[in-house]
Amino acid sequence: MKKEKLDLIYQALFHNLGSLIARAENRDNYSEELVKNWLEQNAPHWSDIDSQQKVRSEKIIHLANQMASGSDLDNPNVLSDHFKPLADIFNVFKEKRSHLYKPLSLSEDDQRLPESANLEGLLITQQDYKRILDKLAAILKEHSFSAESIPDLLHALEALCSFVPVSPGLEDFEDINVSQHSLLTAGFAAAIWDYLEEHGDDCLDAFSQEKVFLLASFDVSGIQDFIYNISSGGAAKQLKARSLYLDLMSEHIVDSLLEKLELSRTNLLYVGGGHAYFILANTEKTTALLKEFEASFNQFLLENFQTGLYVAFGWTAFAAGEITRQVQSTSIASLAAYRAIYQKTSRMISDKKLSRYDAEILKFLNKGGNNSERECEICHSVEKLRKQVYEDEEHSLCHICDELRKFSKRIADNTFRVCRGGAAGLPIGPDAVLVTAEGDQALQTDRFYVKNKWSLDQSGTHIFAGDYRYAEIHEYADMAQDKDTGLGIRRLAVVRLDVDDLGAAFMAGFSHQKDGIYSSFSRSAIFSRNMSLFFKFYIQQFADGKKMTIIYAGGDDVFAIGAWKDVIDFTVELRQAFLKWSDGKLTLSAGIGLFADKTPISLMASYTGDLEEAAKENDKDSLSLFEEKFTFKFDDFITEIYQGKLINIRSFFKSQDERGKVFIYRLIELLRDYTKINVARLAYYLARLENSSKDKEAFREFKNLFFTWYNAGAKERKEAEAALLLYLYETRKD
Structure with missing residues (x-):
């Protein structure tokens, strides 16, 4: 990269620092001179930035800043409200205007999902901003303004300034943070520089139409x-x-x-x-x-x-x-x-x-490739096969699965390297392999990736991945049973879920208010980044302590496997948090499959995918539990079954003997075969049981409750059946 272009990127990156400096120093306005003076005092290498083409650079950055704002109106360099917090990006999402704000916080390794609040509940002081500015100054003292420093400085800006509004007093910009706006300004500036290199500076005169x-x-x-x-x-x-x-x-x-x-x-x-x-x-x-x-x-x-x-x-x-x-x-x-x-x-x-x-x-x-009779025992490829001996057996694996086998032993590591030049390892691109940080130190490293770390003491490109793991997958079925009582069906569960209509939300989510003035690259970038962090970083807190493994958490979808009760708990907790985080403006649909521990992964994935699709077809915002017939709106499952009927059933049956289990099976049969005749049969059956019950008052209470469910309609009967099955699975002895 040419030095002139690199210097421009850094100048654009710190162009919007003035509003933060002004708040930290309790100023009412700010200027480019304020930013320049602060950088000269706090960034020893700022003097290396070439200012010979000052007028040209300022023009490019001015245009780039407008592009990042999505407006050709220049934001005033006056702070009308110094300490107003960052507005929630979902305030201007979809039709309903909200008025929620984010607490000012630094992104840290153990950070929980920040909760939005009303303006009155949040307090930000000059010292809060001074603390952020001091941390940024400490980072700048350690880095030169080279191409190699860009990943570290971008990470520092995101960690420190993701909850700092760039224009807190401007209603139409109060949800744009300093970090994302600065990155976009620098990105647009670099693109303009490239265009001018090919077409010449004369096109600046008609810039808006070019x-x-x-x-x-x-x-x-x-x-x-x-x-x-x-x-x-x-x-x-x-x-x-x-x-x-x-x-x-x-x-x-x-x-x-x-x-x-x-x-x-x-x-x-x-x-x-x-x-x-x-x-x-x-x-x-x-x-x-x-x-x-x-x-x-x-x-x-x-x-x-x-x-x-x-x-x-x-x-x-x-x-x-x-x-x-x-x-x-x-x-x-x-x-x-x-x-x-x-x-x-x-x-x-x-x-x-x-x-x-x-x-x-x-x-x-x-041509058909290799006609060998052997194939990879994992992916069935017939190309580039290797014979390997491990676990005292000979295995036939393709080169990718063999390298993935080795890589799987080190995925808990936090740092990975991409190496070039024909090095041995897991191929990740043309002439490039992926190795862990502790791998062959003789290999020439092209770049470092640091996983799930907000801390600023590790150099590299920082990425996030939902990688929670409690135990090995084959252990979860046993863990589904209570270790003291042995109760619980010995099964594992798989959940697949994703965000409903995310593509439409991304394209048009910010188009509904004020004739679409909120549709901009900056909001799209913030929305996408926040969505990614929810599913790749904050998702860990919903899995914490649960007997499960997050296999995949992409930009909007999740695949996880674990002890069946823990998977349900995780799904409910994640969905409730997501609904609150998105201010109720986005929903999830999920499928949860129940499997014996020896079921092939491909079958579990396929069947659970079908359940997820059934949930989508139920007008979204739904859960399909174990079978397509048990497809419920998420709110109904949580309030009517998980936190309703199941609790009632537990309360009654916990004091019952083994005969109670037979009673449950009979109730399920009657629920599945609802007729007017069976209403009479149910009454007779319950009356007989009531006569032999030791706690007649408790039984009478449950009988009345069950009769209500039974006669309320098909929806209530299906909910009751699902709740009874869940209780059977909780108490069954395998």
Whole structure:
């Protein structure tokens, strides 16, 4: 990367620091001079930044700042409300305006999900901002302004400034944080610089109408099949490794592409779940590199995974005037243009997926590859097989599954390296392998990835992955039984869940209020990042202490496995937290399958996926429990079954003997075969049991309750049946 461009990125990155400095110093206004003086005093290497092209840089940064704001109106450098907290991004999401705010906090390794509150319940002081500024100053003292320092400084900004509003006194910008706005400003500045390098500075005169930018994106296909469609006894041990591997592959695609484009992660809007979005320059060089990179990476995927994995890139050119709210215009036109940019990019990706391979590649694929009678015992590939002896047996594995077997032993590590130059290890891209930090130190390291760490003492690109693990998967069925009483069905459960209509929410979630003025790249980036952190970082707190393993947690979906009761508890806790976190404006649908411990992973994944789909078909916001017939709206399951009928049933039957179990089975039969005749049979049956009951008052209370459920309708009867089954599973002796 040229030094002029690198210096511009750093100048743009710290351009919006003035509002934070002013609050820390209790000033009413701020200026570029204030930022410059503070940096000169607190960043020893700031003097290395070249200021010879000051006028040009200021012009580019000014335009980039407008692009990041989504408006050609310049934000005033006056603080009307010094200590107003960051507004919740969901305030302006969907139709209903909310008035919630986030507490000012630093992102830390053990941080819990921050809860929004009314403005009156939050207090921020000058000292709070001074503490943040002092921490930032300490980081800047340790780093030069080189290309190698960018990952650490971006991480520091996110850890320190994600809850600092960039313009707390401006209603239409009070939900934009300093961290994301600074990254976007730097990213747009770098894209403008690239465009001017190819087209010349004269185009600045008509900047708003020039198609200067590209919204670029990629999508990796085949992720779920790669993770779940595996067999053999050792497959379960690879599940988490395969999931983490694909997460790291997506991160590697991002960084490798940006490296080729001579850019940094300031140009990255979002990465997660096999997807990513970038802001790039609309130049011939950029589009040529995108095509070249796409072809090269797909060649790598073909050589290592055949057609199992595929990455498609899409991009759309746009002008500043299409997405910025201008002084004399309404926001309707920019909203339509904003949507069209995303839709065109998505359409390009979809078209490529429909015709993935050219004639030459199809000819190669039709040759059939290796005709060996042996195949990989995990993924069934017949390519690049290795004979390995472990656990006192000989195994036949392909090179990917063999390397994943080794990698699975180290996935608890927090630091990983990508090495180049023909090094041995787990292939992650063209001429690149993935190793742990403690791996072969002789290998040349291209970059470091640091997992699940907010702390600022580890250098590298920081990523997050839901990787909670209580025990080995094969142990969870036994753990489902109470270790003291032996009660509980010996089964494990799998949950698959995802966010309902997330694509539509991403495209149009901010378009409903004030004619869509809140639709902007900054809010899309913040929304996506927050969603990713919920499912990749904060998800750990809902699993904490539960007998389960999070296998996959992408940008919006989850696959977890564990002792069956713990999986249900986890699902309920996560759903309730998600509903509150999104201010009730987003919902989840989930499927939970119940399995014997020897069930193949692929079958568990497939069956639970069908349950998840059944929940989606129940008008979303639903849970399918064990069978499609037990599909409930989430609120009904939680309040009517999990926290209602099941508790009533536990309360009554805990004092009953084994005869009570027979009683439960008979009640379930009657619930399943509801007729007017059976109403009479139920009354007779309950009357007989009441006569022989020791605690007639308790029995009479339960009898009346059950009669109410039985006669209330099909919905109540299904809820009662599910609650009785859950109680049977809790108390059964296997």
